[in-house]
Amino acid sequence: MANPITSLRIDHITKRFPGIVACSDISLSVGKGEVLALVGENGAGKTTLMNILMGLYMPDEGKIYINNKEVVFKSPSDAFACGIGMVHQQYMLVPNLTVTENIALGLSQMQVEQAGNHTLERMKKAAKLDLNTVRRHIIAISEHYGLAVDPDAYIWQLSVGEQQRVELVKTLCFGAKFLILDEPTSALTPQETDELIALLKRMSSELSIIFISHKLAEVKALSNKVAILRGGKLVFRGNTADHSAADIAALMTGHQVYLPTNQNKTEPGRPMLEVHNLFVRGDRGNMVLNKLNLTVRAGEIVGLAGVSGNGQRELAESLTGLRTIESGEVLLDGVSLVGKTPKQIIAQGMGYVPEERNIEGIVPSMSIKENLVLKDIAKAPFSLGGMLISDKKIEENADAMREKFDIRCSSVNVAAGSLSGGNIQKVILAREISRGPKFLIAVYPIRGLDLGAAEFIHKQLLALRDSGVGILLISEELEEVINLSDRIAVIFKGQIQRTLGHGEATQRKLGMMMAGVKEI
Amino acid sequence: MKNFKLIYTAGVILLAVLLSLGIASLILAVLGADVFKTFWVIFCYPFTSLKNLSGVINIMTPLTFVGVGICVAYRSGIINIGGEGQMLFGLLCAIVFALYSGLEGPASIPLIMLAGMIGGAFWGFFPGILKSKFGVSELLSTVMFNYIATQLYSYCLRVPLLDPAVAGGAGDPQTVKLAESQWLPRINEVMENVPKGTRFHTGIFIALVLAVIVYFFMWKTPVGFKMRAAGASDRAARYGGISVNKYLVLAMCISGACCGLAGTVEILGVHHRGLGNCTGGYGSSGIVVALFGGLHPLGVIPAAFFFALISFGCSALQINKIPVPSNVIDVLMGLVILVIVAAKLIIANPYLMDRAQRKVLSLLKRKEAA
Numbered sequence: 001m002a003n004p005i006t007s008l009r010i011d012h013i014t015k016r017f018p019g020i021v022a023c024s025d026i027s028l029s030v031g032k033g034e035v036l037a038l039v040g041e042n043g044a045g046k047t048t049l050m051n052i053l054m055g056l057y058m059p060d061e062g063k064i065y066i067n068n069k070e071v072v073f074k075s076p077s078d079a080f081a082c083g084i085g086m087v088h089q090q091y092m093l094v095p096n097l098t099v100t101e102n103i104a105l106g107l108s109q110m111q112v113e114q115a116g117n118h119t120l121e122r123m124k125k126a127a128k129l130d131l132n133t134v135r136r137h138i139i140a141i142s143e144h145y146g147l148a149v150d151p152d153a154y155i156w157q158l159s160v161g162e163q164q165r166v167e168l169v170k171t172l173c174f175g176a177k178f179l180i181l182d183e184p185t186s187a188l189t190p191q192e193t194d195e196l197i198a199l200l201k202r203m204s205s206e207l208s209i210i211f212i213s214h215k216l217a218e219v220k221a222l223s224n225k226v227a228i229l230r231g232g233k234l235v236f237r238g239n240t241a242d243h244s245a246a247d248i249a250a251l252m253t254g255h256q257v258y259l260p261t262n263q264n265k266t267e268p269g270r271p272m273l274e275v276h277n278l279f280v281r282g283d284r285g286n287m288v289l290n291k292l293n294l295t296v297r298a299g300e301i302v303g304l305a306g307v308s309g310n311g312q313r314e315l316a317e318s319l320t321g322l323r324t325i326e327s328g329e330v331l332l333d334g335v336s337l338v339g340k341t342p343k344q345i346i347a348q349g350m351g352y353v354p355e356e357r358n359i360e361g362i363v364p365s366m367s368i369k370e371n372l373v374l375k376d377i378a379k380a381p382f383s384l385g386g387m388l389i390s391d392k393k394i395e396e397n398a399d400a401m402r403e404k405f406d407i408r409c410s411s412v413n414v415a416a417g418s419l420s421g422g423n424i425q426k427v428i429l430a431r432e433i434s435r436g437p438k439f440l441i442a443v444y445p446i447r448g449l450d451l452g453a454a455e456f457i458h459k460q461l462l463a464l465r466d467s468g469v470g471i472l473l474i475s476e477e478l479e480e481v482i483n484l485s486d487r488i489a490v491i492f493k494g495q496i497q498r499t500l501g502h503g504e505a506t507q508r509k510l511g512m513m514m515a516g517v518k519e520i
Numbered sequence: 521m522k523n524f525k526l527i528y529t530a531g532v533i534l535l536a537v538l539l540s541l542g543i544a545s546l547i548l549a550v551l552g553a554d555v556f557k558t559f560w561v562i563f564c565y566p567f568t569s570l571k572n573l574s575g576v577i578n579i580m581t582p583l584t585f586v587g588v589g590i591c592v593a594y595r596s597g598i599i600n601i602g603g604e605g606q607m608l609f610g611l612l613c614a615i616v617f618a619l620y621s622g623l624e625g626p627a628s629i630p631l632i633m634l635a636g637m638i639g640g641a642f643w644g645f646f647p648g649i650l651k652s653k654f655g656v657s658e659l660l661s662t663v664m665f666n667y668i669a670t671q672l673y674s675y676c677l678r679v680p681l682l683d684p685a686v687a688g689g690a691g692d693p694q695t696v697k698l699a700e701s702q703w704l705p706r707i708n709e710v711m712e713n714v715p716k717g718t719r720f721h722t723g724i725f726i727a728l729v730l731a732v733i734v735y736f737f738m739w740k741t742p743v744g745f746k747m748r749a750a751g752a753s754d755r756a757a758r759y760g761g762i763s764v765n766k767y768l769v770l771a772m773c774i775s776g777a778c779c780g781l782a783g784t785v786e787i788l789g790v791h792h793r794g795l796g797n798c799t800g801g802y803g804s805s806g807i808v809v810a811l812f813g814g815l816h817p818l819g820v821i822p823a824a825f826f827f828a829l830i831s832f833g834c835s836a837l838q839i840n841k842i843p844v845p846s847n848v849i850d851v852l853m854g855l856v857i858l859v860i861v862a863a864k865l866i867i868a869n870p871y872l873m874d875r876a877q878r879k880v881l882s883l884l885k886r887k888e889a890a
Binding site for chain 1 (some may be wrong): 739740741742743745746748749752753755756757758759760761762763871874878
């Protein structure tokens with residue numbers, strides 16, 4: 001097992017990729033028991049830096065020191081051997097194995113590596129899979145750190161938060177003395193986030209932690225040091241306690257950030273979307289929406305708050321014709337949508353910003369300009385008489401959109417999938433808004449986006465509201481829901497738990513209602 | 521250093537060529553063949569006479585048809601490896617139409633081709649509908665449909681369409697010859713001023729026109745756009761209001777029609793009757809041509825030419841009395857293709873290029889310093 005890590009220092013690290021410098025001359029240090037928050041917008045170089053620390057990339061220049069001794073990581077196993085462990089954004093667990101089996105998978109490999117070059121020893125270690133020892137080890141670790149994990153549960157049975165705990169236990173079982181967490185809260189519910197932060201705080205008395213985050217509230221709550229990256233450069237290093245969240249946000253984006261809020265300037269109009277007694281089945285055949293009722297008026301944003309998995313996805317899909325409606329009625333501006341195809345519903349004036357922007361919102365391998373006309377390619381002016389595509393008009397449209405929606409790209413001819421998450425979301429919004437929709441469904445519109453992009457997207461949604469479009473905003477981010485919505489509906493187990501007015505909702509109240517408490 | 525990309529690309533290609541020639545030479549030397557002469561026959565002999573070049577073009581024709589068809593399917597998100605079956609069923613329909621419709625003369629040729637296209641489209645329709653309705657893997661269904669087509673064709677050749685001249689067991693089974701007026705004319709029959717020995721059939725022009733039409737269809741019409749979107753990301757296409765399943769079936773029909781046309785043109789231009797092995801394996805090698813041509817209808821044209829060149833050259837080894845077993849010819853062809861595909865991947869990888877560029881730059885700097 002590795003020695004304890006009392007200090008970790010990265011010294012003038014530079015890493016280049018074709019066309020860009022991902023990390024430019026970055027120096028950082030983390031001492032024993034410290035928590036360093038690494039913040040920055042998408043593409044600022046945070047993940048690249050951590051991948052260097054994990055041995056996934058070799059730096060072009062610069063050195064890494066552990067306990068004041070230089071180390072060179074040629075592969076992740078070198079980094080493991082020094083006691084550095086990383087929990088990635090995407091969990092790397094096999095769903096149909098148990099927790100113990102998942103951890104044993106990596107562990108046995110580590111033991112084989114530790115056996116060195118002795119072939120017979122390696123084979124012996126590889127052949128022996130001692131699940132009981134691993135199980136005891138897991139229980140010991142989870143008790144020591146207060147990480148509640150059932151070693152015999154199958155991964156597919158666990159919630160996202162529980163899976164993350166399994167990843168943490170896995171990393172600790174491998175002997176990590178230094179944790180790197182890449183956006184650990186991005187998939188968690190608010191409650192799970194709070195639990196995780198409390199947990200990490202406890203753990204930080206024994207371990208050093210670097211965590212990557214966009215969310216400044218977490219940075220403030222958890223870290224004692226903060227480092228800000230912008231465009232591959234380290235722009236700020238300091239103690240978290242000395243700086244306000246607004247200061248950090250400004251340093252991160254390079255300008256002052258004001259997340260816009262709904263001023264309720266205009267009065268909502270006629271009912272635009274009416275959902276009556278909606279029943280819809282989920283992928284496993286069980287009823288996921290149970291008699292759901294909801295009304296959204298023109299010029300109104302209704303926030304749908306809820307822990308993910310309570311029917312949000314199925315609701316959005318059934319409203320856009322992608323999922324069969326079992327029974328009930330859905331009216332868009334008085335016209336029934338039941339039994340209509342997605343094409344017909346789009347023609348009725350439905351706009352949709354889907355949950356998984358990379359695979360549902362855009363065709364990644366097609367160019368930006370083509371993605372911008374994905375829904376209207378057969379219409380004038382983009383094709384003449386529905387027969388012949390006009391490249392010129394498509395290009396003109398793309399240039400106009402690029403200007404208006406601040407889509408940052410080298411050219412509108414590059415593949416949309418090569419853009420950052422924020423710019424992909426801008427492409428999708430540009431397409432949906434420019435079509436002049438009557439109604440827009442936006443699902444987790446700023447999930448994983450940095451502050452600058454989030455600010456822009458929120459402004460666009462509010463402007464769309466003021467122009468008289470009805471918007472259903474599906475989100476887990478309570479702050480987002482409270483800031484933007486005229487009314488907030490809380491969804492729980494496929495039903496609307498309660499609908500709150502603009503002034504009524506507080507984070508605490510919503511959090512409890514999302515957990516199923518009806519009356520507060 | 522602006523030209524670095526050009527230099528890099530040229531360098532990789534040169535290296536790839538040298539590498540493939542090196543390995544091939546080694547194999548040939550071990551077999552005891554004259555290395556230089558073998559290469560000369562494969563790459564230069566086809567250019568030595570117009571007759572040989574015509575032979576290359578005759579091989580290129582069906583490869584272009586099939587390659588273009590595979591592109592349409594692939595771009596629409598379905599991998600059609602049923603080219604053989606679609607060729608066979610298409611040419612079977614064409615032969616039946618040619619023999620029994622009672623139509624003759626040059627005017628019947630487009631109709632016979634249409635029959636072949638419909639046959640091929642019909643054979644492509646089933647794997648398409650099976651995938652869109654029931655999610656049956658096209659890899660499975662197209663191969664099974666190849667088997668069915670092969671046996672069906674074999675039966676027709678031996679029983680209902682059997683040429684009375686070979687009935688009774690003498691000779692290989694074949695159909696009767698089509699009327700001469702139904703044949704696709706050779707180039708020297710329709711143009712007077714071509715140099716002597718130019719004798720490829722006019723199917724190549726149809727193939728080239730088809731490649732251009734398909735390119736136009738896939739890239740310049742809304743239907744083609746939707747098919748490409750559905751192929752590139754079926755979920756995003758569905759969310760965008762495109763009925764992916766409909767376009768999947770359409771793509772398989774178009775793809776099948778191209779393959780059916782390949783078979784028909786092969787009959788009308790080369791064999792003039794149904795024979796035991798008249799697809800020549802083009803239904804399968806057309807897949808390689810399509811991938812080789814970057815899955816682009818216009819890219820298929822040079823790819824098909826190159827493929828035809830090697831395959832003509834290799835088959836000419838026997839005529840030129842080079843003692844290389846015919847199986848080794850396949851090995852050589854496979855080798856050349858592998859190396860070219862690898863070179864394409866290396867060229868397309870920006871990381872490798874960036875690394876090479878920085879290495880070269882630092883070398884240059886060191887030299888300057890010294």
